[in-house]
Amino acid sequence: MKSPLIALLASLSLCCTLAHADDQPIFGLHEQVLLPELDLALPAKLDTGAETASLSARNIETFEKDGAQWVxxxxxxxxxxEPRTLVRPLLRMGYIKRRAGDIAAGDEAAYTARPVIAMPVCLGDSRQRIEVNLTDRSHFDYPLLIGARALKDFDALIDPGRRFTSGRPDCA
Incomplete structure (x- = not known):
């Protein structure tokens, strides 16, 4: 008697999981995103292996303003x-694990500190306010990397065999 009941419950669980997956958008490894505050569209890499999102930035400096930390x-x-200078409240400092190839002989720092800000991002037809750390990504093909934490906010599935599936972002 237990065996058919277990099989029924397992089938219902699988059915509900598949139904939920049908509702989720499927994005490719690379997508166009929009930074609505800046009216700036740019290509992004969606990386489930990275925990956080990273935005390409230079000349990064933190400072205090009215008793709060800013960047x-x-x-x-x-x-x-044209270089655009932005000023945003600093949420926190993030500590990102460095790759072995980025650590010079005698360097003991296994982590690098990066300022973290909140920024609205439009992906497909969804707009989410995500946390992004700031680092110089100008040597990469994609100035924005969206990591697993932000991808959860978008409630999206990623198909690494696809690219630019969502078209121009539209979250008006």
Missing amino acids: RFQLAVGEHA
Whole structure:
């Protein structure tokens, strides 16, 4: 008697899981995103192996304003783009594990500190306010990396065999 009941419960569980997956958007490994506050569209890499999101920035400096911590930085997006200086409240400092190839002989720091800000991001037809750390990604093909924590906010599935599936972001 227990065996058919267990099989029924397992089938119902699988059915509900598949039904939920049908409702989730499926994005590719690379997608166009929109930073609505800046009216800036840019390509992003969706990386489930990274925990956090990273935005390409240069000349990053933290400072205090009215008793709160802030960060000033220039977007490092597009080699021909005019540098844009932004100022945002600092949420916290993030500590990102460094890759073995990034650590010089005698360097004991296994983590690098990066300022973290909140930023609205539009992916497909969904707009989410996500946390992004700031680092110079100008040597990468994608100025924005969206990690697993932010991808959970978008409630999306990632198909690494696909690219640019969602078209131009539209979360008006």
